[in-house]
Structure formats: C-alpha cells, structure tokens
Amino acid sequence: MTATFGRVAVLGLGLIGGSLVNAIRQSGLDVIGYDTDPRTAAAASAAGFPVTASDASAVHGADLVVLAMPLPEVGNALRSLAPHLAPGAVLTDVGTLKAPVLELVRATIPTTRFVGGHPLAGTENSGWDAADPLLFRDAPWALTLESDTDLASWIALAELVCDLGAKPVAATAAEQDAAVAHVIGLPHVLAEALALTGLTGGELGLSLAAGSYMTGSRVARTRPDLVATWCDGNPELVTALDDVIARLSDARDHLATKGSVLDLAIAGHRARMDWEHRDFEPVELTADPVGLLAHGRRGGWITAVLRDDDGVRLLGMRPRR
C-alpha cells in the first residue's frame, strides 16, 4: 500500500474516475470524489463514497488530484481548481492524449507537480454505472516523464499504479501520443469505418453479420464524442491512417488483379501472433529519468517501487530480445 499519498481527490466519476475511486479505496487510501453532474455525484454518494459539492473542496487538502473528466473539460477544471491546490500536491490525469493536457497544465498552473497519466483500461461502456474496481488489473498505464517532471512525484504515482494492479509505463507525452495513435486511435477509426461500411451490404448482409463484424465493430459502441477526444488533434493518427490506407489499397489491388489477399493475411497473422507471444524478463532499474524512458521505449513497465535506506529502486519487466 502506498503511504506517499494521504488523500486522493478524483474529479470526474465516469467509467475511469468511478473505477478509480473504487480501486483506490480498496487499496486502503483516503479518497474523495467530485462530478459536475449531480446525478453522478448522487450515485457515487449513495455507493458510500465521500463526494464534495465543489471541485474546490475536493482538491482542498488532497495531496494527489486526479483529473478524470473528458479532455474538453480539462481546461476549465484546471482554472477552477488552481487556487485551491495544496502546495506540493501532485496533479495527474487519465486521458488518452497526453500532449494537450500537458500544454493546458503548463499554461494554467505552470508550477504544479504534474505527471500525465493514461490507464489503458476501459470498455465500450461509459459512466459511473460501468465503474469496476478491477478495471485496471494488469492494464498498462502510461505516466509521462518530461525534462521538467518532478521525479519523486512520478515515482510516487508509479507506486500507486502498481498498488492498483496496473503496469506503469514511462514515456514522454509526445511518445505516448504517437504510440496510442496506432493502438487506440487507429482501431477506433477502423471500427467506425467497418460499422458503417458493413451496412452497405444491405439487409441480407445485416442478417449474415456474425463474429468478425461484431468484434471488429465493437468499439464503435463507444460514445462518439469520447472516441473523438481520443483521436482528435493527434498528428500521428494522420500518419497511422496513411499507413493503413496504403496497406488496404495494396490488398485491394492485389485482390483485383491477382485474386488474393493472402499476402496481407499472412503478414497480419504473424504480427498478431508475435504480439501475443512476446516473452518478458525481469529487470531492476534505478530512479533515473533517462533509464526509465529507455525502458518504456523498448516496451518495459514497472512492477514495484522499493524504498530502503539507500534510496529508491524500481523493478520492471521488459520484452526479451
């Protein structure tokens, strides 16, 4: 259990924020919630969580503040909570894109101890009712590490993330956003395009749609405004889309002229199986930003933070080469 944070305030109690207050309470920490929607706040309160009537009172006295509202609301939230943030408090968030949040924080509260966070957890459902304290179990959780990030805050947050059963991954905001363009933005855009294009097969096609259509378009069930916040303004997603369009065009031409998509199927299958069969090895790391970032860049994550008289060491896992 993390002793570093005495009290955690979670602002925004949707799927991620709601799951977070549940998970943090289960880990034994003092947690307080806030949501702009009175119905959500009432539901959290009815479930036994302390919920404040304003963001100011939630933030007051908290030594970790988690921004868990959708990205379009983060700017206003920062301006509103800035005067109430305790000196030395750590600020984090849980959004998909890290560069826009970093920019907002630097513009609004430049002196705060901010560490951008992105738990890669979630379902196609939204809202407090979908919250689940086990949502973060084994989930990668990007934690941004910039040249001006306070390392002690980063490590304290990594420790909390480990306590929640998740896997902290060090990355700069720019690296994280480039990576999620490929593994979050791209799958969502493809699912939306499939959901839509599947319809053009007519009613007969709708009745014949089965497993592959169903799982392929699953994340198109997500609220479209949320999907947009995970994709919009990410220049790397333009690159990822160029890339996938080129591959699809190749496959299309190959099918039209040579009658087969086998080349793409072989390559896609190999990629998926290689990904599934990655093998990992344990590694010990020092509390050094350069080493932590290199560890993240080669696919590694943190499994534990050890504190003793000599200082802090971190244990991790990384893909075997």
Next chain:
Amino acid sequence: MTATFGRVAVLGLGLIGGSLVNAIRQSGLDVIGYDTDPRTAAAASAAGFPVTASDASAVHGADLVVLAMPLPEVGNALRSLAPHLAPGAVLTDVGTLKAPVLELVRATIPTTRFVGGHPLAGTENSGWDAADPLLFRDAPWALTLESDTDLASWIALAELVCDLGAKPVAATAAEQDAAVAHVIGLPHVLAEALALTGLTGGELGLSLAAGSYMTGSRVARTRPDLVATWCDGNPELVTALDDVIARLSDARDHLATKGSVLDLAIAGHRARMDWEHRDFEPVELTADPVGLLAHGRRGGWITAVLRDDDGVRLLGMRPRR
C-alpha cells in the same frame, strides 16, 4: 427432429465439420465422418464417431452429404465422390463463398441436388479440437436458392438447420457472396491491416496496446490460408474495400485539416447501434422460391418448417420496418 435425412455424411472434420457431426448426432440423426488427415480421423473416431477410411464409403448410402473441407479441396473432393453419390442424395457445403462451389458442382456433378450452405459460425480457432456442438446455436446459415435448385431439398436442409438451432437464410449464391464481402471479408482484411499497422507504433505501442487493438485484430488469429479462402476471388470485396478506403481517406483528411474524426465516429456509432437494435416480427411463408428469396433479401430467416396434409409452410422472422 428432421426425418427427411436418414444418414448424413460429413466430409472434412475441422472446426465446422467437427462441430457439425457433434450437433447432428445430438439432433438424433445417423452421422458418419471422413477426413483426409489421419490424425483428425483418429481423433473423431476416438470421440466415438463412426469415421470411414475413404470418402467413397462415407458417401455410400448417405442421403445428405456435407462438403466441409476448405474451398481449395472442394474440386478434388467432388470428382472423387461423384461416382459414389446415391441417386437422390442431397449435397451441400459449409464454405464462406457460394459462387465458386456452385460453379464446381455444376461442372462436376451437374445433375446432383445441390444446395450451397454457409453457417455464419466460427471462432478464430481451427480444427477438430475446436469443434463445439453448440457452435451453430442462433447462427445465421445461408442456403442458396438458384432457379435450378430442387426446392424440396432446400426445405429439407432448412429444416435440419433449424433443428441445429441455427437460422436458415435464403439467398442466391451471388447475393450471399456480395453480402459476406461486407460482413466477413471486409472485417477480416481490416483486422489483418490493423494487426500489422499497430506494430509500426514501436515497442512502446505494443505494450500500450489494449482492448481496442486486441478485439480489433482478433480475427487476424485465424489461419491466413483460411482467411484467403473467405476473401479471394470475390469481386464484391474489391467494392467493399474501395468503399472503406474512401471513408478512411475522408476521415484522414478531416483529421488533418479540421482536426477531428467526430463525423465518422457519429456515423459509425449510429450504424452499429442501429444494427444491434433491429427489431423483428414473425411471418408465415409458403414454399415459394421467389418469396423465400425476397424474405432473405430483406433480412429475414426461417425458424421452422411445418408439414401437414396441405403441404409445407415455413415460419420465419424478419426485421420490422
């Protein structure tokens, strides 16, 4: 229980054929299997199924013969079994594409009572070990109805499909292949492209890949040669790919110039939810090919075949308008 078929021979005991012998035996019919792979044949035999040493002996005396081998093997199988097919026996298959099989049957055994079949069931796993007698429960099952199809054979097969808990859907081979281009071929090609393009995000991206990448690329786990048999040579898949590439290019340009994919996300979400929320009504049908095809074309399927002194009636379901 269908009394129409006394003995069913299933040639090919992979995922579909293996599930079929299990399901048919559970429905109370006499079933016999055959597979070119001695290990598969031995496994089926060890599980208590009568398995023959040749396709000739499996086919001998069967009044329904099911071709359940991959498409590239169907031509040879037809030539091999043709001399042994009982007069009046019904022949069907379980492949994804119906036009190529129809063409092979017409070229090899033009006088046979052939009804092309395509159960829309399956997982990303293959082989006898993945067989499951419940695989067809609630699955759509296309049954081709051409101008020269023997209607009594079609109805007998529809009855058997209903007995297996699946949903017979009438369509011409051409209509079926056009529809599956959108709901099977397209999702598989997109999954392969995603599996591959996801890799280009580097090791960090591989570690951050979570739910949307995992389900989006799920069917890329399928054996690539099988994926190819479901896609290859289907001209409608070229059209479906043109369509999805155009939508992705629009989304890409919109993201690059206006910074948002919201339009596509809204349209994709609506398409997926409309599909999920389709509402159905019961309908009674006569044994008339034109009416059965019209029923399939508007998304309807058969739920029961009723036989009485006045002849045959069919019950069905169709989307409410």
